[in-house]
Amino acid sequence: MTVTITVNGADHALDVDPATPLLYVLRDDLELNGAKYGCGLGQCGACTVHIDGKPAFSCLTPVGAVAGRRIRTVEGLGSAEAPGLLQRAFETEQAAQCGYCIAGMLMRAQALLDRNPDPDDAQIRAHMQTNLCRCGTHMRILRAIRRAVAMRKGVQAAQEMRP
Amino acid sequence: MKRTRWTGWAAGKWAAGGALVCLVGIGAFLGIAHRSGLPAVPPPKAADFPAEMLARGAALAAIGDCIVCHTADGGVAYAGGRALATPFGTLYSTNITPDPETGIGNWSKEAFKRAMRDGVSRDGRHLYPALPYDHYRQVHDGDLDAIYAFLMTRPAASAPARANELIFPLGFRPLLAGWKLLFLHQEDFTPRPDRDAEWNRGAYLAEGLGHCSGCHSPRNIAGAEKTGSDAYSGGVAEGWVAPALNGSSPSAVPWTADSLFTYLRTGVDVRHGAAAGPMGPVAHGLSRAPESDVRAIATYIASLSADRAPGAPAAADRAAEAARANPAGATLFAGACAGCHEGGAPMMTQGRPGLSTVTALQLDRPDNAVRAILQGIHAPTGPAGPAMPPFAASLTDAQVADLAAYLRSRFSDRPAWTALETAAATVRKEESQP
Numbered sequence: 001m002t003v004t005i006t007v008n009g010a011d012h013a014l015d016v017d018p019a020t021p022l023l024y025v026l027r028d029d030l031e032l033n034g035a036k037y038g039c040g041l042g043q044c045g046a047c048t049v050h051i052d053g054k055p056a057f058s059c060l061t062p063v064g065a066v067a068g069r070r071i072r073t074v075e076g077l078g079s080a081e082a083p084g085l086l087q088r089a090f091e092t093e094q095a096a097q098c099g100y101c102i103a104g105m106l107m108r109a110q111a112l113l114d115r116n117p118d119p120d121d122a123q124i125r126a127h128m129q130t131n132l133c134r135c136g137t138h139m140r141i142l143r144a145i146r147r148a149v150a151m152r153k154g155v156q157a158a159q160e161m162r163p
Numbered sequence: 164m165k166r167t168r169w170t171g172w173a174a175g176k177w178a179a180g181g182a183l184v185c186l187v188g189i190g191a192f193l194g195i196a197h198r199s200g201l202p203a204v205p206p207p208k209a210a211d212f213p214a215e216m217l218a219r220g221a222a223l224a225a226i227g228d229c230i231v232c233h234t235a236d237g238g239v240a241y242a243g244g245r246a247l248a249t250p251f252g253t254l255y256s257t258n259i260t261p262d263p264e265t266g267i268g269n270w271s272k273e274a275f276k277r278a279m280r281d282g283v284s285r286d287g288r289h290l291y292p293a294l295p296y297d298h299y300r301q302v303h304d305g306d307l308d309a310i311y312a313f314l315m316t317r318p319a320a321s322a323p324a325r326a327n328e329l330i331f332p333l334g335f336r337p338l339l340a341g342w343k344l345l346f347l348h349q350e351d352f353t354p355r356p357d358r359d360a361e362w363n364r365g366a367y368l369a370e371g372l373g374h375c376s377g378c379h380s381p382r383n384i385a386g387a388e389k390t391g392s393d394a395y396s397g398g399v400a401e402g403w404v405a406p407a408l409n410g411s412s413p414s415a416v417p418w419t420a421d422s423l424f425t426y427l428r429t430g431v432d433v434r435h436g437a438a439a440g441p442m443g444p445v446a447h448g449l450s451r452a453p454e455s456d457v458r459a460i461a462t463y464i465a466s467l468s469a470d471r472a473p474g475a476p477a478a479a480d481r482a483a484e485a486a487r488a489n490p491a492g493a494t495l496f497a498g499a500c501a502g503c504h505e506g507g508a509p510m511m512t513q514g515r516p517g518l519s520t521v522t523a524l525q526l527d528r529p530d531n532a533v534r535a536i537l538q539g540i541h542a543p544t545g546p547a548g549p550a551m552p553p554f555a556a557s558l559t560d561a562q563v564a565d566l567a568a569y570l571r572s573r574f575s576d577r578p579a580w581t582a583l584e585t586a587a588a589t590v591r592k593e594e595s596q597p
Contacts, residue, residue, distance in 0.1 A: 018494050021498055041509075041510070043552065052556075054555075056557040057552055060499050060502065063498070064498065065499070065557060066557070122237070
């Protein structure tokens, strides 16, 4: 069966079983290896991607359920050569230790910043609650998100200062 | 002309008479409605109460689950402010910490007991029956004293009450005197001599502090619980169906005292499902209450459904038939649910409930199943408890409807659910409210 999905703005027509988890299709068919397989039970968040702008567990999302909907993965935030603002903030704070959870962390955090560009600490913590990091770098991850908020404000302030 | 004047005179006389009757009526009503304030007292100190009394108060407060309604999301414990949606508008719970200005710090024991039994604030205002004083009337004096001691020794927090948003004219509190005249007749609990001590203890706790029938019984048009044969025949709480606990219980496997004890104590029973929605906090409270009291409650509640009504649901699993009837639902189940809920999945080998015996799929209404799919289930009793991720971001309303229809036809022999997409849309709309 052919399923057409839109990932990071590009359409892909795929010959797959519609019950296949979106995560497998992203990694195996589209070679977008950012999202990771962690628990396969929707309990850890390593597989988090955006579906129509909202963070979702791609390991529990049948690909047939997202036909025609907008999917965004960590590859959509920037590349190694040109990382996005949130990715730069994670890098500066050295938020990754082993890095396995980070693609999911980034996507989860990006969903918050898209909705609320200036979240307070309580909002960040509540929003990030669902994603786990076995290395225990949560404090750095929180710092990285706060840094991204400050960076965006800095960019904005710099832009406003231009004549 | 004459006739008209006569009519006018009579009408005037009747009108005057009517007005007089009304005035007398209003006066009498206000007389009944008036409750005087009780004097403010200096806040008691922890040393005023024996340690045993404080421990007992803590246990009883856990069974009554005071903390759930009297704590806002992320707020200070017992400082109130939680929104309670009712068919009559939204009420906000009040601060029951011992803060003298905004809490109950200057309430005497007598004022506290009057509030618990008669629904009257220290200052004489009537309280709304969202505070289940119809149940608390049945609580023994000594137990109310212990709860008072417990609450008065919590950390005080300054949190003024938020104004209620009720439909007109229910903001006028003296009207509650009328409600009480009609519905507040409960007496102190009297044990039944034909039952043993454990059953009577359970009945005392469930009918009084536990106020189980507050959700598990239907309510009449005035918001009062229906009693008699309607008691425990099922109700609604915060959009979730509170299943019947009497003979008309919809569970596929009959409840026993043991299975109820496990469910109330751990938030999950393998033959019935996980405590979700407003039942989650109940299990949380009972996981911390004295074990013997939870056993007693389980014994009493299980006895209510000892005589099962004919035609009760039976466990079912018709995978092939359901897949033929709902192929789209079967595909969604395979991709989204089977990793945990299909036979042989890791979760199923760890003593979690199988869907063929989960009560949510046997109910007349799909609300609980739809809510669990969209919102997930939050581990009620701690991190090791049953948890399910939410699917609101990954599944559309139409997909939730397909999935729920498949689940119903596969795991239940009850009639198919209708208007599933509307049910999903309703829950989702509520989710997006701030």
